[in-house]
Amino acid sequence: MPKDHGIGAAPKRREDLRFLTGTGNYTDDINLAGQAYVYFLRADVAHAKINGMNMDAAAAMPGVVRIFTGADFEGVGGLPCGWQIHSKDGSPMHEPPHPVIAQGKIRYVGEIVAAIVADSLEQARDAAEAIELDLEELPAVVDMKAALADGSALVHDEVPNNRVYDWGFVEENAAATDEAIKNAAHVTTLELVNNRLVANPMEPRVAIGDYTRHNDESTLYTTSQNPHVIRLLMGAFVLGIPEHKLRVIAPDVGGGFGTKIFHYAEEAFVTFASKQINRAIKWTSSRSEAFISDAQGRDHVTKIELALDADNNFTAVRTHTLANMGAYLSTFSTSVPTYLHGTLMAGNYKTPLVYINVEAVFTNTVPVDAYRGAGRPEATYQLERVIDKAARELGVDPIELRRQNFITEFPYATPVALEYDTGDYDATMTKLEEIADLSGFAARRAESEKNGKLRGLGVNCYIEACGIAPSNVAGALGARAGLYESATVRVNATGGVVVMTGAHSHGQGHETSFPQVISEMIGIDESQVEIVHGDTGRGAMGMGTYGSRSIAVGGAAMVRATEKIINKAKKIAAHLLEASDSDIELKDGTFSVAGTDKSIAWGDVCLTAYVPHNYPLEDLEPGLEETAFYDPANFTFPSGAYACEVEVDPDTGEVSVQRFAAADDFGNIINPMIVDGQVHGGIAQGIGQALRENTVYDENGQLLSASYMDYAMPRADDVPFYEVDHSCQTPCTHNPLGVKGCGEAGAIGSPPAVVNAVIDALQSGGHDVTHIDMPVSPSRVWAAMNG
Amino acid sequence: MYNFEFEKPTTVADAVAALGGDDAQALGGGQTLIPTLKQRLNQPGKLVSLTGISEMNGVSVDGGVVTVGAATCHADVEAGAGAYPALAALAGQIGDPAVRNRGTVGGSLANNDPAACYPSAALGSGATIVTNTREIAADDYFQGMFSTALEEGEIITAVKFPIPDCASYQKFLQPASRFALTGVFVAKYGDNVRVAVTGASEEGVFRWAEAEAALSANFAPEAIDGLSVSADGMVGDIHGTPAYRAHLVGVMTKRAVAAAH
């Protein structure tokens, strides 16, 4: 029987009640007494020198409080980049300043040129129109190959060839990999583009700065996935405000997908300017602004080579990738194409030699950073596409080719620095074959063909590294932050529990799943447990939520703190029951003395901790509150196998996804319903990337896909019902819950399945098409069929 | 959005009078106009809403003609134009429920977006555009992308669609906006077949004369075989090349003939 509470149960998400009834408390719902509004005048050209600005007329307009420009931020720090990469030659990456407001030069359409603070938003907008800019336009740098060429215009004058870094990984593998490719029986080569995406969370970004003079404190309300990180970055590096004078609150957040990890100029602006004018300042992004100011995702151009021996064993993988950084280095931008991508290029396979070369490039476009999966989708896509191509070239079954090369023994040290702790790739593939009903495919294809459609099947595997990371390892690789998580567990006098976690929930359902863990450990009802997150004033410290780390790292910290609570509570119980604490057992919310009928309820022990009349005060402090910091010993390695079936309309090139199945190994599962939901959402995003979404700039750096009229989000009728299974479980060996994380898998595993299926469909119709770049739009498919 | 005056008259005469001022503009369902105001791309001094005028609202059938009041929203056309099923079906494919319950026939035809659906129904049906001053044949009304025969201040009050023997609208969706990447409206009136194409041409909606001739002789999908429109002058954008759109014109025409009922 399925459990009805605790780990493994599937209670409905308690937070959905407020989200679905319109009673959530999002940042834009917050309005402070006397708040002013800021309107950001954003660049409408991609590259220009700012020779002058005339603000006299604007400043005199009704309601205008003050207009800020780059000059106001000259003494202030720039937005920091959180990960330093070194090039092959050992030199550190180029890291030009990233100002809050453009200083002297505009580098992308959307960059803030001036900030107009007024009593109302309309007044601020009116004034913005009265600002006269004297700009000297420069040629825009848009295409990465052109950007690297000698003589290209420079986004930053101090960065030659617009090259941020030229990273090789693992350098010691380089020569041997070249050699293996030279001597291979077969080499499959594929050039592909991982299309640039706009994250498009349902809630646009919002920031409110609130300075209070009486205590000299600044509060920032912001749509963030990691408020503590914002406090640290903004306080220490940008504005010079110590943490005890700065509070960052990220209340309900309507989706992040990575783009709300980063520290943005607007956050620094409202915090800084609120103190200047001694008044709260609010900014709410419009959807149009989001398209040109939220960090975007992906945008890699890759050449990958897969070498095989005569028995079809993979012998080497070599790649060269150009990674678009946009105009500035966003917070974690530099880590995405490197350590979050190169380290995953072994995939699920025992390829002995892997060498990755990544050149990161500045262009006059919106900064690019982590987006759901961050580097791992890019790795998976290349690898799983090239394997499919190899299978086709060799005339072997793509599933068998994968199976033959699976890693089967764990722990496994890859040639790209990771050690996979557990996994069973054969098991997930077998499960996939079952849930996707692969044996019925031939009949379904025949049926489609009867209706004049081509049907294709695409299969792929994925592996990801989640739960980032041991801090010392990340630090050695260039991370400028620790990557632990903290939790404070506060037991109140009447037995209820409040958990202050550094993880942040913006759609993941933590308020439901975290209490399930506490309920399992203590045996009290989940309704007795409350999760508090998103406020640096209430939780100790936190690294936030991204990289599917919340349960694996944040959950682990919560378990450690709860263990401390239980240990202390046992001591109190032992005192009350006049027994030794080693004999005390906790089960279903009751402490008992082993082998006796003596017991005392959880609530009585908690009350005693706060009303310590009969209490071992000489040995134990009163109260029941513990904090733990958990720094993982390794990444976690979720993995799985996905299958997609598409129909292609040969007349129009339209692709429709008919079936999609996902067999995932997430280790232990806390709430299977939430896991299903995470996978569903991820697959929808992956299908969106594969078929629909594309961020297109013209040669002048103007964004052509700047609204939903041209940026195609996947809609409900673009996706099928999913078959999702996570019964294959090889628990993580190094965290206390044995969990691996499930937030990104869907987005990582699905794009190659879709594209593999389209190619399969076209091949079945006799079209010699080996690759189509994403998004595989009707016009591209039609062109490929008729090319 | 800039500030503006707002009037909501109840008769055509009052609306015409209200539109007399220099910078007054008619407001239908606002599905095109309001977004441009929000973007501050347009600054009318006064908006004159037409949706409160009862004589401009509703669908009626008389003597083989469906007459649609210009302020009738798409959802009401979908529900009320059962006598002309292809027209009702076209209305039901526009945008989403919110758009269909606000957007109006008159607004769509006045705007003449090159990717909009209604222009193809009007041109494909040989409809008559009725205004406060005159009646304009569809063949004279559409004058290229976003351009029509309407004079300054002239209001469309109704559109008269003659009911064909059979007809169909086939819309290939632009993946993002879900307007027509290419849409073809085919209508058969006795021996006379009309084929109107939207979404494809830089000139906006147009009639495909060769297909009309072939289908008038033989109203069957095969009649299109071997016919093609030139890619010259077709729209090329991030969703499709001119050649792709030209190809889709043929495909959608065939499908419309096959589906016509």
Ligand SMILES: Cc1cc2nc3c(=O)[nH]c(=O)nc-3n(C[C@H](O)[C@H](O)[C@H](O)COP(=O)(O)OP(=O)(O)OC[C@H]3O[C@@H](n4cnc5c(N)ncnc54)[C@H](O)[C@@H]3O)c2cc1C
């Ligand atoms: C999300 C979305 C999706 C859409 N999808 C589609 C689609 O798939 N297919 C499609 O065809 N359309 C689509 N539309 C457009 C929609 O159908 C509206 O019909 C269209 O925007 C114009 O109609 P309206 O009544 O809203 O006009 P308004 O926006 O009010 O006005 C548009 C213009 O027409 C003028 N005008 C309005 N009424 C009259 C009149 N009676 N006489 C003279 N001038 C007038 C106005 O002054 C203005 O210049 C979509 C719109 C949106 C927002």
